[in-house]
Amino acid sequence: MDNMSNGEAVLDCDKNKKLKKKRKIRKEFIIIIVLLIGIVAIYLVGSFYFNKKFLNSxxxxxxxxxxxxxxxxxxxxxxxxxxxxxxxxxxxxxxxxxxxxxxxxxxxxxxxxxxxxxxxxxxxxxxxxxxxxxxxxxxxxxxxxxxxxxxxxxxxxxxxxxQIPPEDAKVEYINNEFIIQNExxxxxxxxxxxxxxxxxxxxxxxxxxxLQAQKCYLEPSLKANDTKVQQLYEAAKQYASAVITYKTKSGDVILDGNTLLSWLSVDESGKYYRDDDVFKEKATEFVSSLAKKINSIGGTRTFVGANNRTITVSGGNYGIRLQNSKEVNGLLEDIYANKVGVRTPVTTGKEASTDNGGLGNTFVEVDLKGQHMWYHKDGQIVLESDFVSGTYNDPERRTPAGAYYLYNKERNRVLRGTKLPDGTWPYETPVSYWLPFNKGIGLHDSSSWRSKWGGTIYMNNGSHGCINLPTNIAAQLYNNIEINCPVVCYY
Incomplete structure (x- = not known):
C-alpha cells in the first residue's frame, strides 16, 4: 500500500510540474501578445501623429x-x-x-x-x-x-x-621669342x-x-591650354619667327613676331597657317608705311648751313625712294626664311649721308634770297660767292627751291632754251663750265655778259633759272666738286 502511495505521489508531482509549465508558457505568450499589441499600437499612434507633422530629422x-x-x-x-x-x-x-x-x-x-x-x-x-x-x-x-x-x-x-574685364590667354612675342600668356x-x-x-x-x-564658385564672373573665352591657343603658338614659331630691321632717319623700324603673328590665317577647324596671298597683302601694306619713313625725294629736310644757321627746305629730286614692289618681294623672301638681321631696302636715288638732313658735310648751299653760295667740303667752307639766279618777278624764270644733286659736269656747253615753233632758239648762251642739278637748271660762269652779282639783280634782271657765277668761281667749283654732290637751294 505504501509503495503504491509513493508512486501515485510521484505521478501527481509530475502532473503539477507540467501544469505549471503550461501556465508559464501561456502567461509568457500572453505577455508577448500584449507587448506586440502595445508596440503596434504605439507604431500606429506614431504614424497617426506624424501624419500631420514632419518626421524627425x-x-x-x-x-x-x-x-x-x-x-x-x-x-x-x-x-x-x-x-x-x-x-x-x-x-x-x-x-x-x-x-x-x-x-x-x-x-x-x-x-x-x-x-x-x-x-x-x-x-x-x-x-x-x-x-x-x-x-x-x-x-x-x-x-x-x-x-x-x-x-x-x-x-x-x-x-x-x-570691374576689371577678363583677359583671354594669348600668344605674345617677348624678348625675341613666342610665349603663351595665361588668361x-x-x-x-x-x-x-x-x-x-x-x-x-x-x-x-x-x-x-x-560668387566665383557659382560662376558669377565673366570668364576668358580662351584659356592657355585651349587647342586654338596651342595651334597659334606652334604656327607662330613656324611662320612668324623672322626679325627684320630697317634703319631709317626717324629710327629703326622692326618687323618681328609682334606684327607677323597677326598675319597668320585660321581655317574652319581652328588651325593656323600661312596664307601667301595674305602675307603678300600685309607685306605690301607694311612696305607702303615704311616708304613714308624712307622716301626723302621732295620731302622736307632740315640742315645746318653757313654761319650755323638751321634751314628747312622741301622739294627737289635729291634723296631716295623705296621701290615698293621689289621691296615686297625681297621682304617676303626674308620672312619665309625666318631671317634675323638688318635689311637694306631696294631704293632708287641716294643720299650722301643720314646726317645733316641727308646732305652730310659736303654740299653746295644756295641762298636764293641772299644771292650767295657756299661750297661745303668735308665740313669746311672752301668756296663762296655772290651769284644771280632766275628772274624772281617772272614765275617762269624763277629758280625753284629744293634739294637736288649734281648729275653732270661739262666744259664749253651752249645753253639754249626750249626750241620755238619756227625752229629757232629763244637764246643761245655759250658757257665754259656747266654744272646741271635740276633738269636744265645748273651753276655756270657768266662773266662774258655780267660784271656784277648778288644784291637784288635777280628780282627783275636775273637768269632763265640758272645760277650765274663769276667765271673764276665757276672754274674753282668745277675743279673741286664731284657728280652726285647735293645742291640745296632755298629762299
Whole structure:
C-alpha cells in the first residue's frame, strides 16, 4: 500500500510540474501578445501623429522642421527669409552683406513645402530618428526685381571703376621669342548670374554665396591650354619667327613676331597657317608705311648751313625712294626664311649721308634770297660767292627751291632754251663750265655778259633759272666738286 502511495505521489508531482509549465508558457505568450499589441499600437499612434507633422530629422533648406506641423514649419522658415543676412563672397577674398529686407525679399507662403509633407511616409517615423532627410525648396522667397537689382548694383564690387574685364590667354612675342600668356580672370560680375544666385540663396536659406564658385564672373573665352591657343603658338614659331630691321632717319623700324603673328590665317577647324596671298597683302601694306619713313625725294629736310644757321627746305629730286614692289618681294623672301638681321631696302636715288638732313658735310648751299653760295667740303667752307639766279618777278624764270644733286659736269656747253615753233632758239648762251642739278637748271660762269652779282639783280634782271657765277668761281667749283654732290637751294 505504501509503495503504491509513493508512486501515485510521484505521478501527481509530475502532473503539477507540467501544469505549471503550461501556465508559464501561456502567461509568457500572453505577455508577448500584449507587448506586440502595445508596440503596434504605439507604431500606429506614431504614424497617426506624424501624419500631420514632419518626421524627425526632416530638413528643409538646412532648417530642421522635424516634429513641426506645416504651419509651424512655415513660421520657422519665414524667419530664414525675412530677417536673413546673406554673405556675398567675391574673388578678391573680401565679402559684402545684404539682408532680405535690403533686397525687398519676403517669405512666400504659397510654397512647395507641403509637397515634402505629402510625400513623406508617416509609417517610417521610427526610421526617421536615425536617417537625416534633406529637402530643398526653391520658392520660399518673393522678391521685387527692381529693388533687388538696384541694391546689387549699389554694392562696392559692382562699381564700374573696380570691374576689371577678363583677359583671354594669348600668344605674345617677348624678348625675341613666342610665349603663351595665361588668361586673367578679372573681376567683372555677370549681373544676371549674380542675381539668380542671390535669389536662390535666399530661397534655400543659405547664409553665404561664393560668387566665383557659382560662376558669377565673366570668364576668358580662351584659356592657355585651349587647342586654338596651342595651334597659334606652334604656327607662330613656324611662320612668324623672322626679325627684320630697317634703319631709317626717324629710327629703326622692326618687323618681328609682334606684327607677323597677326598675319597668320585660321581655317574652319581652328588651325593656323600661312596664307601667301595674305602675307603678300600685309607685306605690301607694311612696305607702303615704311616708304613714308624712307622716301626723302621732295620731302622736307632740315640742315645746318653757313654761319650755323638751321634751314628747312622741301622739294627737289635729291634723296631716295623705296621701290615698293621689289621691296615686297625681297621682304617676303626674308620672312619665309625666318631671317634675323638688318635689311637694306631696294631704293632708287641716294643720299650722301643720314646726317645733316641727308646732305652730310659736303654740299653746295644756295641762298636764293641772299644771292650767295657756299661750297661745303668735308665740313669746311672752301668756296663762296655772290651769284644771280632766275628772274624772281617772272614765275617762269624763277629758280625753284629744293634739294637736288649734281648729275653732270661739262666744259664749253651752249645753253639754249626750249626750241620755238619756227625752229629757232629763244637764246643761245655759250658757257665754259656747266654744272646741271635740276633738269636744265645748273651753276655756270657768266662773266662774258655780267660784271656784277648778288644784291637784288635777280628780282627783275636775273637768269632763265640758272645760277650765274663769276667765271673764276665757276672754274674753282668745277675743279673741286664731284657728280652726285647735293645742291640745296632755298629762299
Amino acid at each position: 526632416t530638413y528643409i533648406n538646412d532648417v530642421n522642421v522635424g516634429g513641426l506641423t506645416l504651419n509651424e514649419a512655415n513660421e520657422m522658415l519665414s524667419k530664414t527669409v525675412d530677417d536673413h543676412m546673406l554673405e556675398l563672397k567675391f574673388n578678391d577674398g573680401t565679402s559684402e552683406f545684404v539682408s532680405g529686407k535690403d533686397l525687398g525679399i519676403k517669405y512666400n507662403t504659397d510654397n512647395d513645402i507641403a509637397q515634402v509633407l505629402k510625400k513623406q511616409n508617416s509609417f517610417a517615423w521610427i526610421q526617421a530618428f536615425f536617417i537625416k532627410n534633406d529637402n530643398t525648396i526653391n520658392n520660399l522667397a518673393l522678391l521685387d526685381e527692381t529693388t533687388l537689382k538696384n541694391k546689387v548694383l549699389s554694392l562696392n564690387h559692382l562699381q564700374e571703376e573696380v 586673367v580672370a578679372g573681376s567683372t560680375i555677370d549681373q544676371d548670374k549674380m542675381l539668380e544666385a542671390i535669389k536662390l540663396a535666399f530661397s534655400e536659406g543659405k547664409t553665404s554665396v561664393d
